[in-house]
Amino acid sequence: xxxxxxxxxxxxxxxxxxxxxxxxxxxxxxxxxxxxxxxxxxxxxxxxxxxxxxxxxxxxxxxxxxxxxxxxxxxxxxxxxxxxxxxxxxxxxxxxxxxxxxxxxxxxxxxxxxxxxxxxxxxxxxxxxxxxxxxxxxxxxxxxxxxxxxxxxxxxxxxxxxxxxxxxxxxxxxxxxxxxxxxxxxxxxxxxxxxxxxxxxxxxxxxxxxxxxxxxxxxxxxxxxxxxxxxxxxxxxxxxx
Amino acid sequence: xxxxxxxxxxxxxxxxxxxxxxxxxxxxxxxxxxxxxxxxxxxxxxxxxxxxxxxxxxxxxxxxxxxxxxxxxxxxxxxxxxxxxxxxxxxxxxxxxxxxxxxxxxxxxxxxxxxxxxxxxxxxxxxxxxxxxxxxxxxxxxxxxxxxxxxxxxxxxxxxxxxxxxxxxxxxxxxxxxxxxxxxxxxxxxxxxxxxxxxxxxxxxxxxxxxxxxxxxxxxxxxxxxxxxxxxxxxxxxxxxxxxxxxxxxxxxxxxxxxxxxxxxxxxxxxxxxxxxxxxxxxxxxxxxxxxxxxxxxxxxxxxxxxxxxxxxxxxxxxxxxxxxxxxxxxxxxxxxxxxxxxxxxxxxxxxxxxxxxxxxxxxxxxxxxxxxxxxxxxxxxxxxxxxxxxxxxxxxxxxxxxxxxxxxxxxxxxxxxxxxxxxxxxxxxxxxxxxxx
Numbered sequence: 001x002x003x004x005x006x007x008x009x010x011x012x013x014x015x016x017x018x019x020x021x022x023x024x025x026x027x028x029x030x031x032x033x034x035x036x037x038x039x040x041x042x043x044x045x046x047x048x049x050x051x052x053x054x055x056x057x058x059x060x061x062x063x064x065x066x067x068x069x070x071x072x073x074x075x076x077x078x079x080x081x082x083x084x085x086x087x088x089x090x091x092x093x094x095x096x097x098x099x100x101x102x103x104x105x106x107x108x109x110x111x112x113x114x115x116x117x118x119x120x121x122x123x124x125x126x127x128x129x130x131x132x133x134x135x136x137x138x139x140x141x142x143x144x145x146x147x148x149x150x151x152x153x154x155x156x157x158x159x160x161x162x163x164x165x166x167x168x169x170x171x172x173x174x175x176x177x178x179x180x181x182x183x184x185x186x187x188x189x190x191x192x193x194x195x196x197x198x199x200x201x202x203x204x205x206x207x208x209x210x211x212x213x214x215x216x217x218x219x220x221x222x223x224x225x226x227x228x229x230x231x232x233x234x235x236x237x238x239x240x241x
Numbered sequence: 242x243x244x245x246x247x248x249x250x251x252x253x254x255x256x257x258x259x260x261x262x263x264x265x266x267x268x269x270x271x272x273x274x275x276x277x278x279x280x281x282x283x284x285x286x287x288x289x290x291x292x293x294x295x296x297x298x299x300x301x302x303x304x305x306x307x308x309x310x311x312x313x314x315x316x317x318x319x320x321x322x323x324x325x326x327x328x329x330x331x332x333x334x335x336x337x338x339x340x341x342x343x344x345x346x347x348x349x350x351x352x353x354x355x356x357x358x359x360x361x362x363x364x365x366x367x368x369x370x371x372x373x374x375x376x377x378x379x380x381x382x383x384x385x386x387x388x389x390x391x392x393x394x395x396x397x398x399x400x401x402x403x404x405x406x407x408x409x410x411x412x413x414x415x416x417x418x419x420x421x422x423x424x425x426x427x428x429x430x431x432x433x434x435x436x437x438x439x440x441x442x443x444x445x446x447x448x449x450x451x452x453x454x455x456x457x458x459x460x461x462x463x464x465x466x467x468x469x470x471x472x473x474x475x476x477x478x479x480x481x482x483x484x485x486x487x488x489x490x491x492x493x494x495x496x497x498x499x500x501x502x503x504x505x506x507x508x509x510x511x512x513x514x515x516x517x518x519x520x521x522x523x524x525x526x527x528x529x530x531x532x533x534x535x536x537x538x539x540x541x542x543x544x545x546x547x548x549x550x551x552x553x554x555x556x557x558x559x560x561x562x563x564x565x566x567x568x569x570x571x572x573x574x575x576x577x578x579x580x581x582x583x584x585x586x587x588x589x590x591x592x593x594x595x596x597x598x599x600x601x602x603x604x605x606x607x608x609x610x611x612x613x614x615x616x617x618x619x620x621x622x623x624x625x626x627x628x629x630x631x632x633x634x635x636x637x638x639x640x641x642x643x644x645x646x647x648x649x650x651x652x653x654x655x656x657x658x659x660x661x662x663x664x665x666x667x668x669x670x671x672x673x674x675x676x677x678x679x
Contacts, residue, residue: 017325018325018387019322020321020324021322022321022322040322041322044389045325045326047388048387048388051387054384055384
């Protein structure tokens with residue numbers, strides 16, 4: 001799984017803005033068999049696209065010999081990937097999928113599911129997308145970390161994509177949660193890709209260690225709380241019968 | 242010629258050449274007149290295309306009235322792929338070229354690429370494009386200057402774009418001589434055709450001189466009108482003349498040998514480029530001797546080149562600088578050559594402004610339209626000729642028998658140009674249609 005910081009649609013926007021190709025030509029950009037020349041884009045147009053991306057991400061792209069835009073897109077992501085730190089953690093929860101999904105996606109209830117969050121405020125909800133503000137418990141010096149994130153839930157695909165809207169000390173933070181049936185219950189997997197800003201108080205390595213450590217603690221807690229809820233629900237159902 | 246007449250698109254034989262350079266296609270893009278038909282209507286109705294600056298907040302500028310063509314974005318009709326890599330000035334030329342090619346019924350692909358040339362005029366290059374990129378340079382750094390800057394700003398950019406777009410690989414060039422440059426380009430196109438270096442030359446010029454940077458550059462001449470009233474800001478040969486109003490636009494034309502044009506089945510030519518001359522003023526502070534002024538030498542040189550006497554000229558399209566000294570110099574020159582009020586003089590540009598490299602080509606198109614329609618288009622009705630100017634200034638559209646026209650152009654910095662245009666007699670296949678021809 002990859003979460004490229006340059007979304008493909010945005011890549012297309014850059015191509016169109018920098019080369020002026022009409023929409024019907026732009027639509028052929030994804031086909032590796034269609035060369036950049038086929039699209040009527042000359043060498044200066046290609047340079048225009050490359051410098052736009054290079055300036056935006058402060059990277060250098062070596063596009064010698066590149067024939068098509070999918071190769072360029074790959075080059076960009078290859079360049080951006082090393083700039084992204086990545087964490088991956090998973091836990092198996094002995095509970096039905098419906099319960100795991102509902103409890104872990106009830107953002108407003110997160111302060112009672114996680115131990116790290118003091119507050120979760122839903123700011124906007126539209127379809128399966130929710131924007132919300134999270135606040136951590138105050139640190140020893142009284143500082144409260146707080147930020148806005150947005151999550152889009154796809155229950156059918158058992159997948160959630162999220163990213164920080166207010167990135168704070170992060171250059172970016174993208175989060176992908178997946179759920180799958182596993183021996184002993186439902187496996188919930190968290191993948192986070194991020195990069196710290198140069199002026200952030202901690203670097204990528206420190207943040208990676210911090211997220212990995214905290215994820216284990218939170219996942220254990222969440223597993224425990226959901227399994228207890230599952231037991232309580234099963235007992236209730238028994239009593240009800 | 243007879244052996245090639247059967248197939249109009251066939252390559253005409255070199256022996257078809259007659260040694261007469263004619264204009265077979267014209268165009269017009271001017272403030273108040275988009276396209277030749279609309280432009281000609283605007284002139285005959287004396288419709289002004291001048292107005293307040295709308296492109297940017299011009300509050301701090303000592304220039305309030307300009308002549309704008311269309312809106313501030315990409316010129317309509319330009320492929321977005323070309324729009325990203327070209328300045329407005331080149332885009333105006335592309336649109337004008339399309340009209341001229343259509344008018345001349347010329348498909349460039351039907352002729353060998355090296356038989357087609359492009360010779361345009363430009364007096365300031367890609368102003369707005371260059372300003373945008375230079376802003377990126379000083380505000381963000383060299384990495385933020387787009388690669389198209391390298392091909393968009395410089396004087397030859399328009400010629401290059403037209404050459405690539407229409408597969409015109411023969412003699413190509415650009416002339417830079419401010420308002421006189423347009424005549425120099427057409428003169429060079431004529432020379433190229435008559436020498437046999439190309440069969441058809443796309444020529445003329447456009448200008449887009451209304452960006453903040455471009456206007457600032459023009460302020461240095463001290464010749465721009467500070468007037469805020471569009472009707473009164475540009476009044477050549479008037480007591481109240483205070484300078485000129487800059488405008489954008491111009492015209493592209495197709496020049497070819499009369500015989501070869503007929504051989505390819507071209508429509509009836511608008512007229513012959515019969516004579517051309519260019520001169521340069523003496524350096525500032527140097528008083529010329531007793532001889533004629535450089536401007537007069539240009540006018541007389543063009544007449545001599547055309548084998549025409551002053552008496553044969555039926556109308557003069559004046560340079561009409563709009564500044565008292567320059568106006569006096571021009572009216573004195575015309576009075577010397579043609580006699581006081583010896584020839585009708587008109588300045589339709591007073592309706593749409595001075596278009597620099599685009600101005601003289603548009604005057605040439607106007608002169609050719611006048612020859613075709615047998616009408617002299619008027620000077621702005623707000624101009625009242627000052628008594629100091631001994632010329633017959635045409636104040637309203639004047640029907641006349643017109644066979645020969647003279648176009649005068651002067652460029653800031655000492656450039657003088659003059660061109661004689663002569664109507665070509667219709668052949669059997671090019672009868673004059675009745676009524677007003679478009």
